């Protein structure tokens with residue numbers, strides 16, 4: 001956020017619209033997040049992951065509010081891109097994504113590819129959360145998917161140098177997530193929306209849920225995942241499509 005005042009007034013606007021009333025932590029509330037205190041000074045996230053004791057790291061991280069199923073918004077919007085034109089995507093979609101697979105590469109110990117069935121066989125998490133789009137709407141839905149940490153562990157864990165997870169999608173969006181977001185318990189690769197497979201418009205077959213962030217970071221139509229030490233060589237090097245092209249979500253929205 002370059003301009004704090006405008007960011008805050010934007011949030012006040014959302015609160016004024018009643019979308020965030022009574023909520024402590026929610027999507028977009030990145031300012032409230034304080035990095036956890038770790039006893040022995042600096043400790044690489046990769047160490048923490050390989051020690052399988054992410055709880056130490058996560059203990060300082062708040063969860064966003066989770067709602068009851070009765071709070072779910074009828075007809076969750078399909079917003080932004082709703083059907084990637086990409087030829088390979090269309091081919092996969094025409095076959096119910098049976099041939100879809102997610103490659104997990106880069107700084108993982110055992111690069112691997114996961115089919116939708118593989119993902120569904122891994123331990124899952126279900127969460128009912130409020131999605132807040134920076135363009136002025138919000139809605140509650142229940143998402144089911146694989147925690148990103150679980151997936152990285154299925155790929156052998158990450159190496160010492162790992163700092164970001166970069167996600168590419170079938171409509172050309174990409175973004176990078178730091179390890180605090182990656183190990184956050186509510187960061188999942190979702191394949192279910194309100195108990196059913198995610199519909200095309202909401203990012204079929206798999207979309208990211210990264211609950212503390214605004215709508216645009218919840219990438220849909222996930223294509224591949226790579227773990228990197230730096231975002232220098234990703235896109236134009238600023239860590240995501242929107243930063244690369246100077247699109248600031250609060251500008252004029």
Ligand SMILES: Nc1nc2c(c(=O)[nH]1)N[C@H]1C(S)=C(S)[C@@H](COP(=O)(O)O)O[C@H]1N2
Pocket residue numbers: 076077078079080081082132133134169170171172173201202203215216217218219220221
């Ligand atoms: N790949 C991709 N991901 C995307 C978008 C998009 O156009 N393409 N739109 C973003 C925005 S701005 C929002 S608010 C949410 C919308 O998710 P929904 O369509 O499930 O409501 O997806 C985000 N992820």
Ligand SMILES: [Mo]
Pocket residue numbers: 079132133134135214215216
């Ligand atoms: Mo959005």
